[in-house]
Amino acid sequence: MPNRGHQMWLELIRLRPALAADLLDYVCKGLVPSTAHARMEPTDLSEHKPVSYHADAVVTLGKDRPELAVIVEVQQRRDPQKHLTWPAYVATARARLGCPTVLLVISPKAGVAGWARKPIPLGHPGLVLRPLVLGPEEVPVLTDAQAVPSPELAFLSAAVHGPGPDGPKVFEVLLDCMETIDADWAQGLMDEVLAVLPRAARNLLEGMMKTETGEYRSELFRQVVHETQVDFVLAMLSSRGVTVPEEARARIFGCTDVEQLLEWGKRAATADSIKDVLG
Template identity: 80%
Template sequence: MPSRDHQMVLELIRERPALAADLLDCVCKGLVPSTTHARLEPADLSEHKPVSYHADAVVTLGKDRAELAVIVEVQRRRDPQKRLSWPAYVATARARLGCPTVLLVISPKQGVSGWAREPILLGHPGLVLRPLVLGPEEVPVLTDGQAVPVPELAALSAVVHGPGPDGPKVFEALLQCMRTIDADRAQGLMDEVIAVLPRAARDLLEGMMKTATGEYKSEFFRNAVREGRDVGLQEGLQEGRREGRHEGRVDIILAMLSARGVMVPDEARARIQGCADLDQLVEWGRRAATADSIEEVLG
């Protein structure tokens, strides 16, 4: 059964097929047609039984006709069998759709993305398939949410780079970006991101959602949606600010320290949780982003 992070990318592409073009452009500039309309195609690449080929997703790009087909494969581990099936995917899709076809492999793991980039020799002289691979280094580190034109790309950036040292900035950009789209779409994307993040990164993001950046997933917002009231994203954010600024800042400090592997003794934890000075919490949070010990935070 495919894992949740495997399914997340595919769900984003199925919801917005043009995302395949955005991701392809991260790997290979200039390949996407200038006039692009994306359509989700059947991913069944079977020819004749008994051989059956099923790609993760197939997207065609073009306005009036298919100008380019993109086969999307999400790969989380090395699988030698794929080096046999991937060339068949490309050949079959090209024959069926009648347009140039590329293979885009998306891998969140450095070691797997390196393996996926290896050329596949097909035997005939000069006939080599070199998969286009979107690995961690190709996913942009987005730190300015207002400048992100594609919210789904902000979500992928958060998933790939959120657990790293740029986590706070990437999550801040994600939350900024979510404020620019409708609440249902934002909630769906945030649910996907939170579901696949490791524990420390998830705690950090959830803590940030309770601070001044806003917690649009607060109980107030959820209850309002259930009751059918017309509550915009900004109102949910404002309520989140009122409900959880203190708690959220404490959560951010502790999550940052946990992500950096800094031990927090009970006495220090109690001091942080008991601090009522929001400005002091902000300063501790700033120090926690780079601290290697609890003494560097509390001074």
């Protein structure tokens, strides 16, 4: 079952297919058509009924007709079976769409990215598939908000490089970008990045969202933190099998005190009833 770290890449590409072209350009310059218009294609790459092949995402680039197809696969672990299915994806998509086709493998883990880069010999003399791989080294470290191509790339930069030495810089760029886009979209991106970051990096980002007085920099960030903490409380209660009546749920959602929500979250981790949490 794909986890949240896997799904966030695909969700961004589904919402903005042109992101696949941006990422491909970081891996291999010159492949993206100059007149590229991006559109999502069906991910079912099956040709024969007994065998079913489903890629994570398929994006075509072109103006009036597909000029390049990009098969996107998000890989978080080594899987030898992919060396059999990836060539099938490329061949089938090329036959179905009638245009050059490339395989773009996204792996936020350096070790897995190294494995994915290995050439895949197909047996026929000279026929070798060399996957194009976007690993941590290829994801841009965006430290200047004025030079960010898109908010989605600022988000990916923060998600990948936030735990590293450039964390404060990429987080600052992320926060600046989030202030320039639709509040609901920004809130969704912030929720995702807070969910995938390790604890230390998440604490750093949450600290940067506050002013010197301890208040959050904007209403957006107050909403993000509030929803994150509410989700945490409810998730803990659900994992414990605790029923949450509508009155209690309304009280949790209505609480604007982050410290109180944190306390409720701690209690929920060992609670047997809603009274153990809310008193």
